[in-house]
Amino acid sequence: MAADPRFRALAPWLRERFGQPVHRVALDAGSTCPNRDGTRGFGGCTYCDVEGSGTGALRTGSELAEQLSAGLERIARRSKRGETVGAIAYLQSYTNTYGGTERVEELLGAVEPHLGERVRCVAVATRPDCLDDASLGLLRELGRRVPVWLELGLESASDQVLLDINRLHTLEEFEDSVARAHAAGLETIGHAILGLPGDGREGAHATAAALRRAGCAGVKVHHLMVLRKTQMAHQWRQGELAVLTPDEYVDWLADFVERLAPEQVLHRVTGEAPPEKLLAPLWEVHKTAVRERLTQTLQARGTRQGSLAPA
Numbered sequence: 318m319a320a321d322p323r324f325r326a327l328a329p330w331l332r333e334r335f336g337q338p339v340h341r342v343a344l345d346a347g348s349t350c351p352n353r354d355g356t357r358g359f360g361g362c363t364y365c366d367v368e369g370s371g372t373g374a375l376r377t378g379s380e381l382a383e384q385l386s387a388g389l390e391r392i393a394r395r396s397k398r399g400e401t402v403g404a405i406a407y408l409q410s411y412t413n414t415y416g417g418t419e420r421v422e423e424l425l426g427a428v429e430p431h432l433g434e435r436v437r438c439v440a441v442a443t444r445p446d447c448l449d450d451a452s453l454g455l456l457r458e459l460g461r462r463v464p465v466w467l468e469l470g471l472e473s474a475s476d477q478v479l480l481d482i483n484r485l486h487t488l489e490e491f492e493d494s495v496a497r498a499h500a501a502g503l504e505t506i507g508h509a510i511l512g513l514p515g516d517g518r519e520g521a522h523a524t525a526a527a528l529r530r531a532g533c534a535g536v537k538v539h540h541l542m543v544l545r546k547t548q549m550a551h552q553w554r555q556g557e558l559a560v561l562t563p564d565e566y567v568d569w570l571a572d573f574v575e576r577l578a579p580e581q582v583l584h585r586v587t588g589e590a591p592p593e594k595l596l597a598p599l600w601e602v603h604k605t606a607v608r609e610r611l612t613q614t615l616q617a618r619g620t621r622q623g624s625l626a627p628a
């Protein structure tokens with residue numbers, strides 16, 4: 318008998334949704350960020366290293382098309398016993414709707430030739446305060462041909478925490494962008510970070526509740542990671558910043574999952590960073606083990622995803 322799933326994991330849901338295995342092809346458009354160039358702020362979020370906002374060298378449409386072709390070839394090699402594998406073209410650089418509609422058109426144009434063939438879905442990551450109506454209109458048009466997921470970072474439901482980490486958008490802006498995306502027929506995936514300074518375990522509860530209320534179809538969550546060359550690296554070295562242990566994270570994560578809606582798909586429940594970049598925490602716990610521990614914790618509590626969400 319199959320194990321009782323305590324939370325809605327991504328892989329089985331993808332297979333159910335698309336009728337085949339589907340893998341992500343991450344595309345780096347080299348986008349910049351309004352939180353670095355002064356449009357919204359300077360310096361970026363305190364946990365973000367320079368590469369998180371792209372290199373500053375914008376990739377052309379043809380460079381993106383090359384990245385996608387190479388990714389699709391890698392995926393094709395994973396096909397087994399005649400079963401084709403689909404792809405999610407994932408525009409990952411954080412601010413893909415920043416830079417005007419021409420830029421958005423260029424990015425989507427690189428994906429367009431592969432729609433329906435291998436690319437079963439397009440995911441676009443951006444900031445909640447970077448979603449103008451014209452860009453939304455382009456995504457809505459694309460959404461008539463293929464599912465379009467808009468990935469929006471909330472990170473914390475506390476405006477004070479968002480200010481303290483220099484994210485410089487608010488919960489209200491997140492809620493507004495999600496509502497506008499839904500009105501345009503797009504699906505949304507909300508991002509959260511547990512363990513941000515000043516947020517605490519209660520913050521994890523509030524962020525889960527905010528993502529549930531917003532009605533995001535999917536959620537990505539991970540623990541706070543301190544990377545080199547960030548403002549947080551300095552705070553951590555000064556002893557001003559604590560990070561979560563694996564046991565703390567799994568407990569907080571279980572709290573978080575209990576407060577989501579049962580139907581929200583958990584696209585990610587932990588984070589990874591390249592070893593050469595990661596300062597803290599240095600866990601010896603693989604992401605598969607985090608998923609297993611989450612299941613065990615929910616089993617031990619006798620709860621599951623949505624157990625503490627209001628009916």
Ligand code: SF4
Binds near residue numbers: 351353360361362484
């Ligand atoms: S909004 Fe995203 S890309 Fe910009 S500084 Fe923050 S984490 Fe980095």
